[in-house]
Amino acid sequence: MLAESLGLSAILFVIGVIGVLTRRNAIIIFLCVELMLNAVNLTFVALSRYYGMGGQVFVLFVMTVAAAEAAVGLAIIISIFRHKQTVDLRNINVMKG
């Protein structure tokens, strides 16, 4: 079971990465980041079967952080939308010195 679980989480993670890298809509990218987080959560849960409960405890922390991140991230995206009337990444290029 472990191999399948890890394989699934790897596939999910790569889908998330590809999504982050290729999509231009900030919301989609945000969802893909969540996907990557959950892929990692799956790995934690799968491995906790062999290495103890620590992995599952960690998953709870990750979900908490992800919730906080979702709140902040969405707030940023809304703020950007209000500012630029778009959430297309091609138009977001102010992060430079």
Next chain:
Amino acid sequence: MAISGVHPLAATIAAWMWLLPVFPLLGFIINGALSMYSSAHIGPADPDMGHGGHDSADGEAHAASGHGDSHSVGKPRFASIVTIVGPGVIFLSFLLAAAMFFAMRGVDMTTPFVQKYWSWMPVGDLQIDFAFQLDQLSMLMVLIVTGVSTLIHIFSVGYMGEDEGFARFFSYLNLFVFFMLLLVLANNYALLYVGWEGVSLCSYLLVGFWFKDKVNADAGKKAFLVNRIGDVGLLIGMFLLFANLGSLDFTTLAASTGSLQVGGALVTTICLFFFFGCTGKSAQLPLYVWLPDAMAGPTPVSALIHAATMVTAGVYLVVRSSFLFSMAPVASITVAVVGAITALFSATIAIKQWDIKKVLAYSTVSQLGYMFIGVGVGAYSAGVFHLATHAFFKGLLFLGAGSVIYTMHAAYHHSGNHADAQDMRNMGGMRKAMPVTWVMMWIATLAISGVPPFAGFFSKDSILGAAFEHSHDSILSSATWLGMSGHTVLLGVYVFGLAGALLTAVYMTRLMLYTFHGPSRATEAEQHAMHEAPWTMTGPIVVLGVLSLAGGWLNLPSVASFLGPVGSLDKWLNPVVGSATLAITNGTAIEASHGVELTLIGIAVLIAIAGIVIAFVALKPAKLVTKDQSPGEHGFEKVLAEKYYVDEIYEAGLVHPAFVTAKNVLWRGLDVGIIDNLFVNGSAAVARGFAWIGAQIQNGSTGAYAWGIALGAIVLLSVFSFR
């Protein structure tokens, strides 16, 4: 203050010898402060204020005439304080030196009296103390330096009395005496070198004293730079000495020469490097060129620094290092040969010079050559003897010339003439106006020409006699020098010396004839304005005249025993140079038979008188015309008048190539090309390139950042996975 050992002098006034240089240093500080104060605060009370415009016009007139001896009108500020402090501190030093001299006569000392003040450079094996040593040689030098300095300082009070830089002049002069005393009192080469460089500095400051004329400033720079070339030689000699003997102080070195091989390559190299330093400081071939130019300074400076004291530092160095030179026959012969060639060479130049100070300058170079013949052939006390008598008569000649120039200037000032006040063609017949100077200058002329019983006769004769006698039965005569036997070379040196003596008599008589005899070539009004200089100037001249007359009694030759005690100076210096002199002569004191000695003296006197007679017969001062009407020189006379074109050759062969190299290779190639463009601008370009790459990465596009993070993660993971 630690006094090493118990020395018979420790309980005498000699224990106060540290005061000798302190007095002049105090004078320097006081006069320097006054000079800086008066130049910083020009108030309504300043007498120079009203003459500002006049002074600058005066300066331009002198610039046009090519000479620096200028006199502005009006008393400088603080003149009375400076008049007392300037010569006063030197006189105090002289009194102390005289007291120490009498204390030294009272004790029997064979080792120098060393006083250590503090440890100066304690670095590993290099232990250099700030320490003075007093022995018979230092004592004599201190007496000459302080004595002649006192006289010349007094002379300067009159000569520089109306110069606005009066206080500055005396502060430099005091500083010079301080460094000169440091030089002769030092008990190691490092401290000697401090004095050696210090006197160069003062020479530079004083040659360029009237620095508003570019000629004078250039002459100062030339003097300084040429001296530096020689100083490198002295430094290398010191390094070699320390590297091989592990010490620099005279006492230790003199005791450790046993580890050196007589005539070995090492000691010869050290001595040759030392002598190269001497050629710079004491104006010998090939580095003599600065001394004639140094005459751009005020005349008292020429008398004190460039005739009586500083330029003799090289002779002092050789005598001080006699324990080394006596082990290096080849180096000693080189010293004598260079001295002989210089003596003759510069005497020929002096014969065709028209500037009264230039004649004396080349004469000084020539006389220094004689001193080097003396110390080169191992007659160290004879060299020092000539050093002493030369200080008297050449100091006198320069002061006399200064007096003449002063009078000429005063006359020209009176008539508004802008002619050259130093050119002998503009003088003539000055004996009527200045009888005292005239008589005293004749005494000095007879002394330098070698007419008995004047001072120069005895000293020059003892040098030439030693050159002749040491060409037999000495380590020099048995040595080979450039493939020639030392015997032949020393005889050649003797002949050169005689030829130089003949020319000396000719050019000095020529100077006297053209300056003081014949009809005056000044205008009627100017002749009326000419009169003897004030007593502050004639007084020192008279004192030096007496010394030039009687200086020979310092060291009478044995054939002149009917005149007084024989060889006093030889006996006085024996503890210092006696062993070195004996080493030169294979351990036996050479005592030539009276017959030989009388023959040598006879030849010398005949030659001196012949020179004077030739000058009287051949020269017609009555036919001389003033400088601006004189026809140009032709043939060999022109070559002599142009000083063998040595300055031009140096300019074309050394200065110009150095300048071109400096400009094209060092400046444009190295400085601009490599340092500026490659290093400075190059490193900036590299930094800018990296910055450009960084700027391209940080483009603000979030997508690109995401790619960066992903690729970075992959790279890190790969590195950690496949390690």
